[in-house]
Amino acid sequence: MAKKRFRDFGLSENEYTSLVAKLGREPTNVELAIIGALWSEHCSYKSSKIYLSSMPRTGERVVVSEGENAGAVELDDELVAIFKVESHNHPSYIEPYQGAATGVGGILRDIFTMGARPIALMDQLFFGESKAPKMSHLVSRVVKGIGDYGNRVGVPTVGGMVYVHRCYNFNILVNVFALGITSKRGIFSSKAKGLGNYLLYVGNSTGLDGVKGAIMASDRFSSENSRDDILPTVQIGDPFVEKLLIEATLEALSTGYVVALQDMGAAGLSSSSYEMAAKGDVGFVLDLDRVPLREENLTPEAIMLSETQERMLLVVMKDKVEEVKNIFNKWGVPSAVVGKITDDRMGKVLYKGSEIANIPVYLEPPVYKRAVEPYVPPQKPSLFPPKNGKEVEEIASTLVSTPEIANKEWIFSQYDYMVRTNTVIPPGSDAALLRIKKKDVSLAITSDVNPAYCFLDPFIGTLQAIAEAARNLASVGAEPLGVTNCLNFGNPEDPKVMWQFARAVDGISTGCKTLGIPVVSGNVSFYNQTDENSVYPTPTIVMVGIKKDGYTVPNFFRKGGEKIVAIGALRQEEFGGSLYQRYILNKEGGRPPTVDLKSEIKINDFVRFVIKKRLITSVHDISEGGLLLALLEMSFPQSVGFTVAVEIPAVSLFSESQGVFIVTCEDTNLDRLCYLADSLNVHCSVLGDTVDQDLWTVEYAEGVVSSRVSSFSKLWNEGFSRYFALE
């Protein structure tokens, strides 16, 4: 009987057999539900585990990088930053507003359950083309969902990224990053401890929402499993209760009476109870009759699997439970003792007086070494270079309007990025910068990935994401501290997807090892696939950096009459996966741009140095769209024109050279800047000047192109809402 149901809980025949062998008997229905959830891809990492171990996890400043809800790195003798990025892809496609909102809620709980006060959020959004069904609706509802939740809990959303591609037409990706700070001694763990201590349930009452969410997140979409199956997985966010939970939890933790805690995220009560006990090497008894329920007739399976939001499980010292409950009570957050810690390493579940589950707290989940198969990416398409200045201008105007390049203000003006009054560099720059009150350190955060590069070569593409993130930190003068990542891929049972995955992880490992940056947390999201259409490999990288002084320069031209200089060597033929290929040729192929990490280390150091020495007045790195687009982006905010001359063919103005920064400096500092670059062996070339005119001009090898800053600025400002036909 149970045997017939194992598929309902996401287990394969083999997994079921191995479960029976481990238990020495057939599981009960509830046990099957619990194991189905714990062994889901989402909770167990069964396909990814063998690869993830190659990432560098240690470093001088690393305090926590494994086994907890998020990673922690130290900022100074006292403070640590705790951060992580996570996906909420499936739910956001089904119900964009609630899906995105609950994504924010979930990642915040990962941070404050570790004892940290959340101080920043970031969102990484991957949408389909505007012509894909409902895409405009998805874009506006996802952004509203993130905004409404983040704004209501009072945590600023300080940046993010957007990428648009047909591979996301039926699988949008919504990743959310959160960061919190606390003192080193203030870090809390999810390791349950202490015989006789109580399990305290806090937060919203349990309802039917999100039952089987973890199992759903471990399956692909198809035409058959639409509506009815998906129905119960939609969760509703309640940011008001989340805000109370943050305050009440931080207050409760400050008493010292809480031993351990975990968010009831994917697989709800099942994962939180079994995982906490397993980590602490203890057992527990959980009484479902004491779980606060929103409706009466929930089955025990539903109670164990519900993913009702804004709930957490705490392990509280046995004689202090009233004190802790009082704090939650003061904040208006319901709480209930639902169980106890035992020492037999068994997880027992009681329901209506009888024991309905009694299994070891840790049953080794299956681990798969799935088949991998490399593929050969498409040939590089011919370039059809622009024939004259007019054509260069047309290409530039097309690219400046793309959702990747266009001003993202339509998005971030819906996010409160200033609350908590720490945001020194708001959204719109290469990286966000947050000061820490009463401290002399600031935190920089950036997120990056270019999925087209990753599709053409998942290793190089991922390496590039790491390099780009490190550059973005350098442009605000910060040193990298740590990395977190969210690996969004297709179906792991597809050998080509598994190969992409393996190569991407290798890219992170190689990149982080070379740059000496530890990976402190991460998340894997497989099955981002509808029927045969899989997303491009999308390893979202979020990098956190530290800066000792508060001095920064903007990423835009401030005024005319300054020198424009390129730091790093321009390359003329980096078109693989470029915006030029994607939007002008409508084809992607060839190799992604070359990444030379060794030389980038030097260049990044140089950039930090010249910022600190106040030798430059603005800085921005070349990324999507190439040199011309980088110059244009710098000219818009203050409407400053430029005149530049370069010895490269017209089409190479759109070549996506890696590891190059555009900087400006006062005329009088130019010699010093070039001399310094020379002596440190950093490539440096003078490109031209900024001008106090509504005009930009670029002289290239075969000709010259010139146009108005204001007309391009208009395209840039309106590009995003226009592309998606947003109000």
Next chain:
Amino acid sequence: MRAAVVVFPGSNCDHDLFWVLNDIVGLNTAYVWHEDTKLVDFDLIVLPGGFSYGDYLRSGAIAARSPIMDAVRDAAEKGRAVIGICNGFQILTEAGLLPGALLPNINLRFISTWVYMRVENNSTVFTHKYRKGEIIRMPIAHAEGRYYVDNGALTELQRNGQIVFRYSDAEGNSVDYCNPNGSIDFIAGICNRAGNVLGLMPHPERCCERSLGGVDGLRVFTSLVQCLSS
């Protein structure tokens, strides 16, 4: 002199105000819980921004019925300084301490950006360090900031000089595109008849330090310090 920052469930600019009052302008500042019923010994009472009760009904509506609000009303009647910022402004109108109501922004989106405003009344305890007609720049971040009153009440506000701040462009012209939320008569902030209760949508506490992009908000607090300590 002492300042109180009232904390409602869902307030989230309480810390920011505490920082400015306590650490920047050096007032002796305390948090006061919404369930308290007394506000003795406070010369300044601040209702901070945020989303009290999630703004789930109408913004500020539920908080306006909190136990502490009787004490706030009492303090206002006694002439103490009361300032409501953003959600605090919404609470003050819902509680009837200021006229009018704040409706959803005309574009129905949350708006987080910087705006210009013209100082219309510099004879209040909150604004006397500004020049009349001065153009200042402050952040806004709200979903329901469209100020509304009926025509009769609007005339009253105008006649009594109760309109303290109006949205404008950088040159001080009130032209449609710089009215971020569709407020009637470009109203960004108003005071009561006696001038001791101020409500405004922009966030002066977010622009008191250069590193945060501007200092035009600081004089709201230094005005208060000077007035209340003399």
Next chain:
Amino acid sequence: MVKVEIKVYPKKEVLDPVGETIKKALRRLGVDVESVRAGKLFTIEMPEKLSKEELYLEADRMCKELLANPLIEEYEVILCEQQ
């Protein structure tokens, strides 16, 4: 248990961008609509012990004290049939 239904609409003289936006969206979907008014709706369960008059009074109080803001909204109370 008795149920009370409360309808809250923005007053006619107050601009209702929600209704306007929905009207436009419906027209884009090809629905021929003349006007849309968007309001709020509450179903409230109350103990049976109250008489009809008391229920009305109580519901009216809820509206005045919390559910509607008389400056900008109008409301209507409907007692539902006992079930």
Next chain:
Amino acid sequence: MVKVEIKVYPKKEVLDPVGETIKKALRRLGVDVESVRAGKLFTIEMPEKLSKEELYLEADRMCKELLANPLIEEYEVILCEQQ
């Protein structure tokens, strides 16, 4: 002109944070309420030329395509008496 009234409520099994919060607030005000469900209300004016059945169909379409999300909400269409 005919009027259609559409009521949209969160489904029973779905969390209703707005209703919950209002319930608590009403109780604090001393009103004895058992439960509160918070929904949305639309009054839509449509041209008279449609038959009753057509009106129902059209209203149903509006709900499905725009006014309600059937995953989390349920709706009800009420044709009002012609005035």
